[in-house]
Amino acid sequence: MTTxxxxxxxxxxxxxxxxxxxxxxxxxxxxxGNQQFGNRIAGDFSIAMIEEITQFAHxxxxxxxVMVNAIYHNEHLQTLPDxxxxxxxxxxxxxxxxxxxxxxxxxxxxxxxxxxxxxxTLSTNYQTLRFWSARGLRRAALSNELRLDASIEIKQHLxxxxxxxVHGMTCIFQSKRKLVKNYYDHIDxxxxxxxxxxxxxxxxxxTHYPIFEDSNGTHIMSTEDLMMIDYLDEILAGKIDGLxxxxxxxxxxxxxxxxxxxREAIDAYLDDPAVYQMKKAGYRQAIYQIQPDARKLNTGxxxxxxxx
Amino acid sequence: MQKLKQKPELLAPxxxxxxxxFAIHYGADAVYIGGKQFGLRSNAGNFTFEEMAEGVxxxxxxxxxxxxxxxxxAHNENLAGAADYFKKLYEIGISAVIAADxxxxxxxxxxxxxxxxxxxxxxxxxxxxxxxFWKNEGSPRVVLAREVSVAExxxxxxxxxxxxxxxxxxxxxxxxxxxxxxxxxxxxxxANRGGCAQSCRWKYDLFENGVETDTEVSEEAEELYTMSSQxxxxxxxxxxxIEAGVDSLKIEGRMKSIHYxxxxxxxxxxxxxAYFEDPDNYQxxxxxxxxxxxxxxxxxxxxxxxxxxxxxxxxYGKPERLPKYDFAGLVLDxxxxxxxxxxxxxxxxxxxxxxxxFGPNFHHFKQTxxxxxxxxxxxxxxxxxxxxxxxxxxxxxxxYLEMMRKQK
Numbered sequence: 001m002t003t004x005x006x007x008x009x010x011x012x013x014x015x016x017x018x019x020x021x022x023x024x025x026x027x028x029x030x031x032x033g034n035q036q037f038g039n040r041i042a043g044d045f046s047i048a049m050i051e052e053i054t055q056f057a058h059x060x061x062x063x064x065x066v067m068v069n070a071i072y073h074n075e076h077l078q079t080l081p082d083x084x085x086x087x088x089x090x091x092x093x094x095x096x097x098x099x100x101x102x103x104x105x106x107x108x109x110x111x112x113x114x115x116x117x118x119x120x121t122l123s124t125n126y127q128t129l130r131f132w133s134a135r136g137l138r139r140a141a142l143s144n145e146l147r148l149d150a151s152i153e154i155k156q157h158l159x160x161x162x163x164x165x166v167h168g169m170t171c172i173f174q175s176k177r178k179l180v181k182n183y184y185d186h187i188d189x190x191x192x193x194x195x196x197x198x199x200x201x202x203x204x205x206x207t208h209y210p211i212f213e214d215s216n217g218t219h220i221m222s223t224e225d226l227m228m229i230d231y232l233d234e235i236l237a238g239k240i241d242g243l244x245x246x247x248x249x250x251x252x253x254x255x256x257x258x259x260x261x262x263r264e265a266i267d268a269y270l271d272d273p274a275v276y277q278m279k280k281a282g283y284r285q286a287i288y289q290i291q292p293d294a295r296k297l298n299t300g301x302x303x304x305x306x307x308x
Numbered sequence: 309m310q311k312l313k314q315k316p317e318l319l320a321p322x323x324x325x326x327x328x329x330f331a332i333h334y335g336a337d338a339v340y341i342g343g344k345q346f347g348l349r350s351n352a353g354n355f356t357f358e359e360m361a362e363g364v365x366x367x368x369x370x371x372x373x374x375x376x377x378x379x380x381x382a383h384n385e386n387l388a389g390a391a392d393y394f395k396k397l398y399e400i401g402i403s404a405v406i407a408a409d410x411x412x413x414x415x416x417x418x419x420x421x422x423x424x425x426x427x428x429x430x431x432x433x434x435x436x437x438x439x440x441f442w443k444n445e446g447s448p449r450v451v452l453a454r455e456v457s458v459a460e461x462x463x464x465x466x467x468x469x470x471x472x473x474x475x476x477x478x479x480x481x482x483x484x485x486x487x488x489x490x491x492x493x494x495x496x497x498x499a500n501r502g503g504c505a506q507s508c509r510w511k512y513d514l515f516e517n518g519v520e521t522d523t524e525v526s527e528e529a530e531e532l533y534t535m536s537s538q539x540x541x542x543x544x545x546x547x548x549x550i551e552a553g554v555d556s557l558k559i560e561g562r563m564k565s566i567h568y569x570x571x572x573x574x575x576x577x578x579x580x581x582a583y584f585e586d587p588d589n590y591q592x593x594x595x596x597x598x599x600x601x602x603x604x605x606x607x608x609x610x611x612x613x614x615x616x617x618x619x620x621x622x623x624y625g626k627p628e629r630l631p632k633y634d635f636a637g638l639v640l641d642x643x644x645x646x647x648x649x650x651x652x653x654x655x656x657x658x659x660x661x662x663x664x665x666f667g668p669n670f671h672h673f674k675q676t677x678x679x680x681x682x683x684x685x686x687x688x689x690x691x692x693x694x695x696x697x698x699x700x701x702x703x704x705x706x707x708y709l710e711m712m713r714k715q716k
Contacts, residue, residue, distance in 0.1 A: 071453070071484055072435045074460050101437035104444070121489050121500060122431075125384045127411030145492050146383065153384055173508075174487045176455040176612070179535050182619040183514065187529035197525075199512040199533055201494065211514075217484075218535075222493060306496050308503030 007236060009266060010065070010163065010244040011259050014043030018252040019053045023062050025256045026263025027245070030057065031096060033067030035215050037080060039098075040171055041067050042248050047083075051090045063093035069118055070216045071174075072099045081109055088113050094138065098122075103135045114138040116163070120171060121145065126157035133160050139242060144170040144222075148231065148302035152238030163242030166228040166235065167258055169210065169249065170300065173220035180213050196249065198294075208294050210249055221248070227297040229265055229283045233276060236269050254290055261286050315584050316549075317556040319375075319473065320573045324353030327569050328363045328374070333709050334570045334668050335577025338373035339363075340406060342562060345393055346378035346386070348430075348502045349562050357396060364401040373403035377562075378416075379428040381486060381500035382409050391419035398423040406451065408486060417446070424448055426473065430486035430500070436464040443470040451558070454480055454540070458548050458613045465553030474549060476542040477572055477600075478560025480611060482508045482535045509536040509623075536623040541608035543600045544592055546579050548613070567635035570711060571603040571666070578670040595672075602633050602713070636663055637691070637698070637712040642705060648681075649702045651691075657714055658690030665702065667710030675703040 011027040013019035019030045032050055033041040045053070054064045066087050070076060087095070088111040095102075098119035106113060117123065117132050118141035129140045139161040142151050148164075155162040184191035193213060199220070201207045210221040226246075228235060235243065245262060247255035265283045269276035291297060320336035322328035331339045341363065342354040355363065360374070367374050376397055380386065390412055397405060398420035405423060407413050408430035416425050426449040427433060427442050434453040442450050449471035452461065456474075465472060481488065489499055490507035497503030511532035516523040526533045540560070542549060549557065557580070559572055575596050583590045600608070607628050609621040634655040641650035657663065657677065664674045679701035680688045691698045700712075 071432050071455075071487070072437070073456070074435050074463050077435055077437055099435070099438065100431065100433070100441055101435055104437050104441040121487055122381055122409075124500075125382050125387060125409070125411055127384075127387055127414065128382070128409055131410035131414050145489050145498070150384055157384075172489045172493050173483050173535075175483045175535065177482065177537075177617055177621075179482070179622075182617075182622050183533055183624075185619040186622065186624050187525075187531050189525070189529065196517040197515060198517070198522075199514050202511050202513065202532070209512075220490065301492070304496065306492055306498040306501075306503070308498040308501035 005239055007240060007266065008063075008161075008163075008242045009259065009262055010242050011255065012042050012245070012247040013053075013255075014247070014252070015045075016049055016053055018043070018247070018255060020056055021252060021256045022247070022259045023057055023060060025259040027062070027259050029063035029065055029093065029242075031065050031067055033069075033096075034083070037070050037076065037083060038067035038096075039069045039071075039174065039216050040214065040219050040248060047086055050087060050092065054090050054092050058091075065094045065096055065116055066092050067096045068102070069096050069098040069120075071176075072101055077101070077105075081105065084109060084111060084113060096141070103132070106136060116141055120174070126154040129154065129158050129160070133158065139163055141242070141244070144226070145301045145306070147304070148234060148238075151240065151302075152234075155239055155241075161241035163244055164235070164240055165226055165244045165246055166232075167226055167244075167262065168246030169221040169225050169295075170246065171219055172209070172222050174217055176217040178213055179218040180211060206296070208296075212249075222300070224296045224298045224300070225291070226300045227284075227287060228299060228302065229262065229287060230280055231299065231302070232262075232265050232269055233273060236266065250292075254292075257290050258287065315580055316554055318573065318576055318580060319556045319558045320569055321478075321559060321562040321564065322363070322569070323349075323562040323564070325355065325359045325363055327353075327566055329366055330566050330570045330709070331573050332367055332370050332372045334573040336372060336573050338375060338403070338556070339367070340375040340377050340562070342377050343393070343397070345389065346380050346382070346412060348377065348379050348500075348504075357400060360397070360400050360402065368401075374401075375404045375406055375426065376402050377406045377428070378412050379406055379408050379430050380412075380502060381430065382411055383501070386501065387411055387415070390415040394420040394423060404449070413445075413447070426451055429453055429475070432484045432486055434484075435460075436467040439464050439468045439470050439472070443468055449473055449556070453484055455484060455612050457615065458552050461549070461554060462552040471555040472553065473556035473558050474554045475540055475560055476546065476549065476557045476576065477540055478564075479539050479606070480537045480560075482537040509534065531624060534622075534624060537611075537617075538609040538621050538623055539604065539606045540611045541600060541604075542610060542613065543575060543579070543597055543608075545610060545613065546576065547583050547587070547590060550580070550583060565635065567633065567711065567713060568603045568605075571599060574666065574668060574670060575599050577668070596670075599666075599670075599672075601630070604630055606630075632716040633713045634716055635711060636661075636714040637700070639665070639667075639706045639708060639710040639712065640697070642702070642707060644705060647702055647705075648699050649706050651698050651700050651712060653691040653693065653696045653698055655714070656690060656692055657712070658688070661714055663712050663714045665704070665706055665710055665712050667707060671710065673704045677701075
């Protein structure tokens with residue numbers, strides 16, 4: 001039996017309003033989570049909020065994935081099991097995790113929460129992902145430092161859904177240390193965590209790496225925002241299952257518009273690839289119109305060679 | 309005091325065959341090396357199979373072990389040949405591989421089931437449940453993330469019966485190891501396949517977003533931003549890790565010099581032996597701490613072992629001025645009747661220089677060089693040529709493979 005290819009457009013959300021708006025704008029799934037267990041969550045969702053958005057999404061026949069993608073320490077393990085049971089009871093559609101203990105935990109708890117395996121930089125080949133598939137991985141979120149052809153090659157060799165990021169900033173660094181607060185302490189200035197910050201490479205004025213702290217440490221994000229609107233044909237021809245829009249550090253208006261544009265573009269391609277080709281420039285133009293000045297757009301590592 | 313079963317292993321880095329021999333001769337119970345494939349540190353010397361075999365044979369004489377780091381995070385195209393590679397390592401007599409990528413872990417298990425796989429720090433193992441997961445997968449040992457505390461290690465050992473390897477000394481990833489691609493983004497060099505450009509140690513401008521304009525905080529403060537970390541040293545606290553149950557005490561640095569490896573190994577060997585001699589009355593000696601500083605390249609910190617590091621554990625501003633020492637010469641022979649040592653030159657030295665001899669078991673003495681001759685016995689003022697053989701009058705007996713250092 002063959003099933004029709006229906007890729008999933010995935011988006012993040014900082015609060016209930018944004019979650020509802022990106023779903024209404026055409027996202028098939030939304031990522032939410034609690035800061036205690038998740039890394040780089042745009043906002044903080046309580047259990048009650050997750051329940052509310054899950055009901056909302058399910059009425060629209062859409063999905064909610066809960067981010068529990070922190071690198072766990074012993075302390076997390078005291079509260080994480082109850083949390084997993086609670087979100088399992090409200091029938092969320094999956095969890096996003098990146099700590100290897102999740103495989104043992106899900107087995108111990110005997111819950112069938114679908115696992116989206118996203119260990120950030122470590123999802124780089126299909127043999128590795130086959131290893132995790134045999135241990136419970138349901139969807140594989142690939143590392144952003146892969147070429148697009150390598151990502152598609154993984155999809156061809158893996159009997160599981162494969163997700164890639166198509167838009168927004170990517171995480172390029174995580175430290176457990178408070179690396180911003182430490183610096184403010186060092187220069188003897190008060191540190192206000194609410195202020196948004198970025199760092200710039202010495203003598204490279206065009207660079208703009210957002211840097212922030214959350215309860216799991218310090219995160220540095222890419223200098224550019226990914227934009228793959230021009231290459232949806234390759235991605236969809238490659239049968240990639242999930243296309244993710246990262247909305248971190250962006251306004252709800254922006255994220256809602258971006259979801260709309262990608263929704264329309266994906267639907268256009270699936271309906272008639274020629275129409276997508278015709279309208280592609282218009283989609284790109286629409287993104288440029290709302291793109292913040294400080295944030296350059298490019299294709300990340302999808303068409304780039306690395307040395308080592 | 310709890311009863312201690314056995315001494316933990318002292319595990320040292322060995323960037324090449326010569327470093328391997330020094331690390332073991334100076335007291336390491338095991339060394340880790342890199343081969344030509346699947347390892348990070350693509351700039352370290354790295355071993356051919358022949359060199360590995362020689363290293364294993366050398367280690368056997370000391371009852372020491374050799375591990376091979378196969379710790380890259382592989383892409384699809386990097387996995388060819390893995391099975392043959394692991395088989396070959398097993399045949400050579402390698403005791404374990406250190407791997408982070410499950411593709412390589414699995415390949416090793418299938419190709420060489422009796423070759424131990426230790427799960428690398430690149431896998432960011434920071435909790436007991438992950439340790440339990442790897443135990444159930446059949447791995448005898450996990451190398452912990454550098455972000456765990458002594459208390460957390462104790463809890464892991466209480467909950468899971470698996471060997472724990474933990475760093476005690478050396479340079480640090482400021483990120484969770486493996487969770488950093490700064491180098492990839494800033495230089496197109498893949499950090500997780502051996503190309504790390506150490507971008508975390510660069511200087512950056514730091515800005516606060518404003519409504520109209522952004523504020524360049526680093527310019528106002530006249531202090532550029534950086535993530536750079538001090539180096540780790542547990543020289544003053546080693547018993548805490550031993551009592552927490554750490555099975556293997558690991559020194560970082562496959563890129564480090566022979567002088568560094570010999571010095572650091574020597575100190576920790578001495579500490580471990582002193583502690584086990586009489587745990588209840590163990591006392592740290594200042595000379596051990598002083599000795600560690602002779603090999604230090606940055607200021608030293610205990611990192612996460614006693615809580616979260618602060619700004620005091622970071623490196624801001626200009627590099628600190630630490631006294632630097634050169635490896636001046638290697639003792640090849642000693643004539644007790646004439647008190648003349650045969651010394652192979654490793655760095656320029658000469659008459660009038662204050663030098664220090666040191667060797668395994670913390671043998672140490674300082675002297676000024678008064679008499680120096682070339683190989684034929686002709687007097688010399690300075691030994692200028694690399695690897696030249698010299699004769700030096702020494703104040704105390706020395707033995708083969710002791711070292712002579714000199715402050716820069």
